[in-house]
Amino acid sequence: MTRRNDPIEALIELMARLPGLGPRSARRAVLYLIRKRAQLLQPLADAMQEVARSARECLNCGNVGTTEICEICEDTRRANGLLCVVEDVADLWAMERSGVFKGRYHVLGGTLSALEGVGPDDLRIPGLIHRLETEEITEVILALNATIDGQTTAHYIADQIGARVALSSLAQGVPIGGELDYLDDGTISAALNARKRF
């Protein structure tokens, strides 16, 4: 290759490390960026610089933002006693996009995993217990992923805090717009077990 050690090659190698991009799509993206230098490459470089400078995790809930305590934790209208526990910030954002939940969040930062050596102290579980002791929380909603690790983590948390506060978890069943033919057996079985009177 003639392009080793040049800035374009360096950018391609960094871009290829992003989730969802491989070497091939990183090359395409970099060529696109070079073509759109003024409209996209320069703004993107500036935006990354700004996020690298200002992004931080909320000291209270683990959400990502630009302040020590995030906007959601600061919002007194959201201090309604409901605390939604999620695995990571992407899940918090997904909940926020639905626009339905008006309480606060607690971001664990992952799930318990014996295989990967992730224990309770590697997650924000001590922080969660501390919040139950200091904030006025009436219900904890466990919105963890319906995976084995997610459900293991939910059960562990329930064991730890179930005696102090009302606990709930998201309903499982057929997704809206979902076609039975495309659903896995586990979902169909969960939807059947949790069937409701029509």
Next chain:
Amino acid sequence: MTRRNDPIEALIELMARLPGLGPRSARRAVLYLIRKRAQLLQPLADAMQEVARSARECLNCGNVGTTEICEICEDTRRANGLLCVVEDVADLWAMERSGVFKGRYHVLGGTLSALEGVGPDDLRIPGLIHRLETEEITEVILALNATIDGQTTAHYIADQIGARVALSSLAQGVPIGGELDYLDDGTISAALNARKRF
């Protein structure tokens, strides 16, 4: 949403404009970047800044690099009389990865397209004719994509320059490792027509 007008949201919106990333994968990528701030986000911001500052198109062939004339055009060992015409820089990179071609390139910057109003002067076709007049070129290899627009462009160029120089195009046939069952009819038909004695 609580995250409007903040730098993280701005970065997500810019990332979502990259080819291969949508809003969802842009969010995932930005969260990943924030987690890997020192190892990835800051280096990426710096690399983009550097490319925005230094990237330019080679005045001779249209390749992308950091100098007025690219390394390939500057390389006297590659002045072997062979000129490979490609649609865009991604195709040039693909040829270079194969490591087989040792001549020079000419990047058209697209294909002729009546539908999108792309004529010869919108591409580097005048530049190609100028190079044939000024450089010592013995053979032009038309390495355009095997699409309708690519082949239309190849025929147009052949009409324009076919009298002055030897012309060739890439062979068409079964790709290495290709399984007949997964190939389209056109490829099988081309491979059959160009069959070789075993």
